[in-house]
Amino acid sequence: MTGPQHEARAARTAPPGPPRRATFRLLKQLFTDRLALMGDNAETYGDVVRIAIGPKAMYLVNHPDLAKHVLADNAANYHKGIGLQEARRALGDGLLTSDGETWRQQRRTIQPVFQPKRISRQAAVVASEVDALVKRLAEHDGPVEILHEMTGLTLGVLGRTLLDAELGGYETLGHSFEAVQDQAMFEAVTLSMVPQWVPLKKQVEFRTARDDLRRIADELVEQRLANPVENGEDVLSRLIASGSEQGASRERMRDELITLLLAGHETTASTLGWAFHLIDEHPEVAERLHTEAVEVLGDRLPEHEDLRRLTFTVAVVEEVMRLYPPVWLLPRIAQADDEIGGYHVPAGSDVVVVPYTLHRHPEFWTDPERFDPGRFDAANPAGRPPRYAYIPFGAGPRFCIGNSLGVMEAVFVLAMAARDLELRKVPGKVVEPEAMLSLRVRGGLPMTVHRRERTRRSEAA
Numbered sequence: 084m085t086g087p088q089h090e091a092r093a094a095r096t097a098p099p100g101p102p103r104r105a106t107f108r109l110l111k112q113l114f115t116d117r118l119a120l121m122g123d124n125a126e127t128y129g130d131v132v133r134i135a136i137g138p139k140a141m142y143l144v145n146h147p148d149l150a151k152h153v154l155a156d157n158a159a160n161y162h163k164g165i166g167l168q169e170a171r172r173a174l175g176d177g178l179l180t181s182d183g184e185t186w187r188q189q190r191r192t193i194q195p196v197f198q199p200k201r202i203s204r205q206a207a208v209v210a211s212e213v214d215a216l217v218k219r220l221a222e223h224d225g226p227v228e229i230l231h232e233m234t235g236l237t238l239g240v241l242g243r244t245l246l247d248a249e250l251g252g253y254e255t256l257g258h259s260f261e262a263v264q265d266q267a268m269f270e271a272v273t274l275s276m277v278p279q280w281v282p283l284k285k286q287v288e289f290r291t292a293r294d295d296l297r298r299i300a301d302e303l304v305e306q307r308l309a310n311p312v313e314n315g316e317d318v319l320s321r322l323i324a325s326g327s328e329q330g331a332s333r334e335r336m337r338d339e340l341i342t343l344l345l346a347g348h349e350t351t352a353s354t355l356g357w358a359f360h361l362i363d364e365h366p367e368v369a370e371r372l373h374t375e376a377v378e379v380l381g382d383r384l385p386e387h388e389d390l391r392r393l394t395f396t397v398a399v400v401e402e403v404m405r406l407y408p409p410v411w412l413l414p415r416i417a418q419a420d421d422e423i424g425g426y427h428v429p430a431g432s433d434v435v436v437v438p439y440t441l442h443r444h445p446e447f448w449t450d451p452e453r454f455d456p457g458r459f460d461a462a463n464p465a466g467r468p469p470r471y472a473y474i475p476f477g478a479g480p481r482f483c484i485g486n487s488l489g490v491m492e493a494v495f496v497l498a499m500a501a502r503d504l505e506l507r508k509v510p511g512k513v514v515e516p517e518a519m520l521s522l523r524v525r526g527g528l529p530m531t532v533h534r535r536e537r538t539r540r541s542e543a544a
Contacts, residue, residue: 098128098142099128100134100135101127101134101135109134109136117272117518120134121437130146131423131426142434144435146444149436151470153434155471163180163181163182164434165433174338174342178484193321193484195316202488206386207386209495212240220500226530227532229359229528233356237351245347247315255295259295260345262285262288262289263289264520266292349409349523350489353409354404354407358400359500360508360524361406362497368399369501369505372395376393379392380502381537385494396501398461399497400493401459409521410475410476410483411438411439411522412439415433415435415436417430439522444472476489503537505532505534506532
């Protein structure tokens with residue numbers, strides 16, 4: 084059969100995927116190894132895969148052109164999906180979980196805070212926070228939990244750059260967000276079939292964490308209301324002003340603030356954790372980072388203009404995010420029937436674009452499992468893959484609003500740490516990924532800290 088009838092029938096065809104008899108294996112992977120679930124099926128079945136688990140069917144999309152279709156070209160048809168829907172219990176209708184006109188209003192309110200000129204003016208604040216971190220690490224005699232340190236740093240930067248507030252007194256924030264992620268992923272993989280009142284440890288911890296986050300958000304709003312900033316450009320000031328203009332409730336402000344606190348620190352902290360792990364695994368990369376930092380920075384703190392000079396450091400950050408994208412899964416729900424890659428996707432389907440597998444696609448990346456910052460050599464832009472083969476910050480209208488600040492922060496941390504320190508994993512530490520809302524190192528990352536000398540290459544000669 085040829086012609087329009089054949090094309091219509093082809094468009095109604097379901098994508099390939101694992102058979103029903105594989106349900107128990109898929110369920111096990113869903114609970115214990117979500118990265119393998121995505122990677123194995125993409126490798127076996129191709130760039131569009133239908134994964135049926137119980138009553139649910141999930142459509143895995145793993146090609147740049149198809150990612151562009153879902154995230155950009157037909158973005159209006161795809162609302163936030165699995166994982167983020169469950170996270171709404173704690174985050175409410177914040178920028179991360181909302182859709183439609185609510186999301187558009189929130190984006191318009193917050194967007195000015197992330198304008199390039201304003202972010203560039205925050206470089207001195209970021210550098211001072213990183214400088215304090217490096218000095219603190221240099222004083223450690225024994226192992227230090229580097230993920231804890233990175234969480235503290237990123238929260239401190241977020242507070243000073245985006246909120247014009249000090250978050251140092253809120254030590255529970257990091258733990259509370261971990262509990263939120265754990266519960267959101269638990270509900271996602273159990274299809275929300277476990278009643279929320281069941282007193283499982285995970286659910287009890289989540290309720291405590293949710294209350295803690297709401298309390299902190301309310302305190303920050305109250306502090307700003309009591310001490311307003313005239314013509315304030317920070318997020319708190321803009322949320323309060325927008326709430327007054329639009330009649331938005333205090334709950335809406337709280338939702339947005341909690342979302343910002345999570346998204347604004349978690350992704351950068353995760354990226355830095357993976358960066359220190361990979362740098363430790365590749366001493367030659369550590370040496371190049373040290374050399375570049377000494378030659379570019381000397382003894383001073385970095386400035387925004389240094390992002391153009393720290394080319395290898397930027398490449399390292401980009402390659403880290405290729406292998407371990409902090410947002411490893413971009414879940415969506417189809418609002419209407421669609422066709423993806425020639426296959427029919429019914430309305431209501433869970434459609435997931437997975438940067439973790441996309442960034443390892445052998446058609447677009449040579450030796451994709453290898454850590455090679457040279458892929459992002461600024462002198463060889465022609466060597467880069469297609470735009471949508473690399474999406475660590477998402478793509479389309481919902482492209483991450485804080486990408487510039489996150490990259491600047493990560494580059495400053497790696498440059499200043501490489502200049503003055505050498506971080507080595509504790510012997511015997513097995514580093515494994517944990518795929519939650521973000522892609523983090525499972526069980527933390529203890530490292531020992533060793534001081535280095537700032538010796539320029541010319542001086543050494």
